[in-house]
Structures are given as structure tokens and as C-alpha cells.
Amino acid sequence: MMELVCPAGTPAALRAAVDAGAHAVYCGFADETNARNFPGLNFSRPELAEGIAYAAARGVRVLVAINTFPRAGDQAIWHRAVADAHAAGAHAVILADLGLIAHAAEAHPGLRLHLSVQAAAANPDAINLYAEAFGIRRVVLPRVLTVDEIAATNREIEVETEVFVFGGLCVMAEGRCSLSSWATGLSPNMNGVCSPASHVAYAEVGGHNEARLGGLLIHRTPKGAPVPYPTLCKGCFTAPATPSGPAQTGHLFEDPVSLDATELIPKLQKAGVTALKIEGRQRSRAYVAQVVRAFRAAVEAADAGAPMPAGLLAKLTEGQAATTGAYAKTWR
């Protein structure tokens, strides 16, 4: 059966994911060492140890994401995170930074290493480089590849592959995007945040709801209509007319959609994918439980060669369009 890798932003969400049928849960420390460094989220060292014990008692693995890029001069903070995850009994650490991976491979030879999506290893050469140099065991593929390209990649690499199937969707190559720091000074790579809440302001202005990020107007909706969170790549912008075409206003990079690749699970299995990943460490334990339960049913169906259960997640994508993202070539 394909392995289901599920998000946990809090100990309660970890327990919810385990109870709902996750094969593995990923989480991070409550600091800048992981890419969901959001207010009120993530794990203290004792919470991680308790979470691992809870999961282990039920046969579930815990993966610790340490997937930001260590700050020059402060690498010790990230080194300590790897050591603490190892000591707490994490099944693996999910890393993105070349230097941190080199350190982990050298200082923790027994520790299983996964290559984070933030490393943006989008071709067999990059993946094999990490595998040969550091013994990486699994790569989380960036969301720029089609299913056919994933299958072709799997034919050329030895390591396991993990792909995102549900949740928020980065439209840029992950780990290679500075849109957030351009607008706010804080970035996923350096600070573990994208379009951070600390720079978000909602306001009602002249009969409209506005959402701003770093003072920049990202969404404006009529009063009464919900105003989306101002994530930059899903914002509303204007491209003035140029020789290449007339002026356009809208979601120039991506519509406010989320990823749902349920229907592609059998194809991903055939493409040699080992694990399916659900995005959403910032979501509630209720959401995690619902999504995990639905996807556990889906991977079991795929394993039995049965059709994908339809409409399982219709409720969770209600009011928000779903896309299969880069897995379909036309998305590009």
C-alpha cells in the first residue's frame, strides 16, 4: 500500500492523524527551523517526544521537518534541531539545505534523511546527487512535474519518492521563491513563513473588504463576501497593457485553488511513487482527521485495484476550486 504522510501542527492534530489512519505524520519544532513557523503552531521538545510515543504505540512513524535554510552564523540552531529529532526517536528528518544535509549525514549516520520539497530537486540528476553524496532515502518531489515525468524520474533513481496529493499548492518551485521577502522581509527559506500573518491586515473600506500584505492590496471583495488570505502567488494583480497584450486584472499567477489529486492516485502508484503527502500543518485537528480518513480509504482502494472513492473530500474543497496542479501538463 502507498504510505500516507499526514500533517500535524499541534500534538492534538498528531493524535487525530494517527487515530484517523495515517501511516506517518510529519511535524516540526516551534521555531524558525521549519517551513510552517506560524504563530501558535508546532512542537516543543517534550511534545515531540510524547507525540512520537503516541504514534509508535500505534505503529505510526513520525517525520520531523527541519526544512528551512540555516542562517549564516547561526547554523547551531538547526544542527541542534536535527540532533534533538534524532534523540527523540524520529523515523526520519526532512531537510532542504545542502549544508545541513551534509552535517546530518556526517554527525548522525544512523538517521534516515528525506529530501524536503523545499530542496526543489526536480530532476534525476539532482536527486541522485543527494542520494550519492549523503545517502538520502526519499525525495519529496517539487510540484512542477507531470505524472509521466514522475514515472520517468522513478526509472532513473534509487530513492523513494513522495508526492503531494492534497492541500495548499505552491505555484512556484518550492524553496526557490522570494516573493514573500520581497513584500515583507520574511521568507519561507529564511524564516519558515510565506505571506506571514504578522504582515496581514484586513479592513473594511468603502463597502469593500480588503486584505493587505505588507501594506500591499492583495484582495478586494464586495462587503459580505469572504476575503481570502493574502497569499502572494494567489493574489489579485493588474498587468498594464504592453506590446505583448492588453491590460489584465485577476489571479495572474494562480487562482485561489487547492490541490486534490485523489483521482490520480492509481496513476501515481503505477508511476512508482512510495508515499502520498497531505499538506496542511496549519489546519485544525478536525480538518486533518477528515482528510486523513478519506485518503486512507483512497490508498486502500488503490491497493485493491478498486476505483477511487468519489466525493470523499467534496466537503473540504467546498467553496474552493480544486486542481490537479502540475500533474496535468495543461496546468503549465
Next chain:
Amino acid sequence: MDLTIGPIAFFWPAKRVRAFYRMIAATPVRRVVIGEWVCSKRLPFWQQEIPGAVAHLLAAGKEVALSSLALITLARERKLTEELFAAGLPVEIADLGALRHLPEGTAFQVGPMVNVYNEGTLEWLARKGATRICLPPELPLASVATLVRAGRGAGVAIEVWGHGRVPLAISGRCYHARLHDRAKDSCQFVCEQDPDGREVQTLDGDGFLAVNGVQVLGQAHTTVAGQVAELTAIGTGALRLSPQIGDFAAIVAFYDRITQNPTGKAEALARLRELMPGAGFADGFLAAAPGLRRAG
């Protein structure tokens, strides 16, 4: 501190490319990185210009390196990358996957789209043969200073994004094509119509980004014109100037002058504004502020 001309980010016709490198050969820059780093679909339209440009630049005494693509996914793109190393010139890698094609013991350079944020990464790359690294533009001065020190010990020269629209993101999706309701595979090379990128504003009409095919750039031109003294003081090796349309020779001359004889911040920026009337300038990244912060 000397000057490097980065690879052209935009889709320019062969004729413009040829004229550009002839002009560069006559400027006081120390080195030039040349090659397609944004979209492999563009390369057939101008790659025939590369040998001539390289020969011309070498004859003018410039150091020349070839750039890889920044996002390598297709088999064809991997083949192109492999061929780069056979050309006999130093290669600047823009995607880590390129390293797998590096012949054993060959020196190489690292471009700003490769994530070098700390000493550990720099030292690993140095052991593999890196001799020069252009840092990611979002790094603050404190990080640059630490990396310059680490580079000194490891034999790596450090370059900083000096001038031009900064690369902020790269994607599997083509935004130029999307603006025309087309997919990347049927883009009809519409990005060629915007030789400096296509500007994107916020709903308030503030300049924000520029779209360049699969790449997103900052709309304002990032400049370190007001930060040359600090960069010199920490021992930065070079400034990278990114090709753009307009009087680029004058821009190069400007940076050559302020790196040789640092002037006051206000005076430097005033001169730059004269050279690019109507343009916006940003300098936030080095100051650990939002990158788009207005220079001055």
C-alpha cells in the same frame, strides 16, 4: 570589488544579443556569464550567438562562464546541461542537478538561484570545486559578511546582486503564456514582446513584480548603489549587474565608478535616477527589510 555581468534573463532576439555583448566587451567589467537560464524553449532562437559572443568577450580580456538553466526538468534540458561542461569554459550552475554532470576535479561557479544561505553549504560546494558564488538576492548584509569570511577560508569569491530586476521565483508554469490564456507548450513565445519583463501592479496601482516567462522578478530595479561602502568594507568580491534594455553601457560605467571611488549614497542614487528616468529602485534585501523597499 569588481563587476560581473549576469546572464540575460529576458527573451531577446539574436540581433539584440549580439549587439549587447559587443557593447559589453568595450566596458570595464571583469567577467561575463552567458547562457539561457530561464526557459530552454528560447535557446534555439539565440544560441548561435553564444560562440561569437564568447570569442569577442575573451578577446577583450573578459573572464567568461556559461550558465546552466535554473530549473531543469526535461530530458532535453539535462542533455543541454551535460553539453555545457564539454564546452571548455567554466560553468555557472543555476540548478544543483547540473553538478552531477561536472567532470571530476573541475572548478565551477554558482549562480543566485542556487540556495547558498550558510557556511555549511558554501564549504560543501567549495569541496566540490566551487570558486565563485553569487548569493541569493534575499540575503541580508550580516549573512553576506559571514559568507564572505567563510569564502575567504574556502577559496570562494562572493558576489552580490548589484543591479537589476531580482529573480524572485521560478515555476513549472509560464505566466506570460497564462496572461494570454495559453499553456506553456503553446506559448508562441509571447515573452519576446516584453524585453524587460511585463510589469505587474497591485490593485492599488503600485509597481510590484515583473513577469518573465516562467520567472517572476521584482518590478523595481534592485540596486546596491547606496550600499557600496558596506559591501566593500566586508570584503565582497564582486557586484552582479543584470542585463536590461536601455543604455546599459552607462549603467556599467556608473557601477564601475562607484566601486572604484565610492560616493555619497544620495549622490549615487541621484545619478542612477538620471540614467534611468522613471524607473523605481529598491534596496531592502541587504538591509533585512522588505526587498521592494524604495532605495534612498
Next chain:
Amino acid sequence: MTRFRRPSAPSRLPLPPLAAQAAGFALTRLLRRIARRKPAILSRLGPHGGARFLIDLRDSPLLLLMEPGARRITAHPRRAVPRHDAAIRGRLPAFLAMLHGVEDGDALFFSGELEIAGDTSAVLALRNALDDAELDLTEELAAIPGRPFDGWLRRASGFAARQSGLALSRQEAMR
């Protein structure tokens, strides 16, 4: 699975039959009890523990000001909006759905069931801290010495029975 739905008919939950001050005292006792039993809430709030949250229940005549760091909730008439750092506005069912983990906070915010203003970070921290705490309001209310909320609870339960989707308890079924 319990789903939260916006009640179709106009409805007003009976409020505790107390003056603003008395309501504040009772709610403060509730908050202190929760803070004592679930210290992780305050540690999760971190730097936002000192924030003042305005809770604006759309159908209530009173506004609530919650100050987690000071372990205090005060009630205020609508004409005298207290100083605050962040505000959460919505109808009681939406608040209770979030509090009890019935509904995802993101979904409630993005669907407009709950509106937020002011310090967005503080609101997210509060939401995440509460989600982790696995609170059960009925349990907490019933356990307060003197049981000042008993009458209100009884009426609210009756109200809940009439209004499908009013979550008065933690939803174990969600697991």
C-alpha cells in the same frame, strides 16, 4: 460527523441572565479554570499571550474582551468598545465550532463565518492554541464551583437541539 451549518432562521441564543460585570466575573472564572487545566494554551500563545482579543458575538448585546495573559474576560456594552489588539466577529455557532474542533478555523475564516480584524498573528496563535487544547465547554462550565452557568447551559442545550450545528461539546467523533 457533525457539520456546522448556518442556522437558516433568525435566532438568538439566550444569554446568561447577568449584568455585564457579573458575566465578566463568571467568564473570568471559566478562563482561569481553563488556563489552570490547559497551561499549553498560554505557552502556545507565546508573545501573543498579552494581546487583547475582542470577541464580538453578532447576536449578543455585549462585547467580550479576553486577555489571556491577565487571565481575564470582561463584558462591555456595544456602545463602549474596549481597546483591543485583535477582533473576531461572528455568530455563536461559528465560535463554538472552532472552539470544539468541529470545523477548521481556516475554513471558518475564509468562508466568512468568522471575520477577523487587527493583529492577524494573534488570532492565528489563539486559534491554534485552542485547537490543540481540545476543550469541552460543557465540561468546563459544569465543573465550576457553584455551577453559575447551569441554567444557561440547560437553555443553550435546548437551543442547540433546535439549531442543528451548535457544538456545545468536544467532538470525539471527529477522531
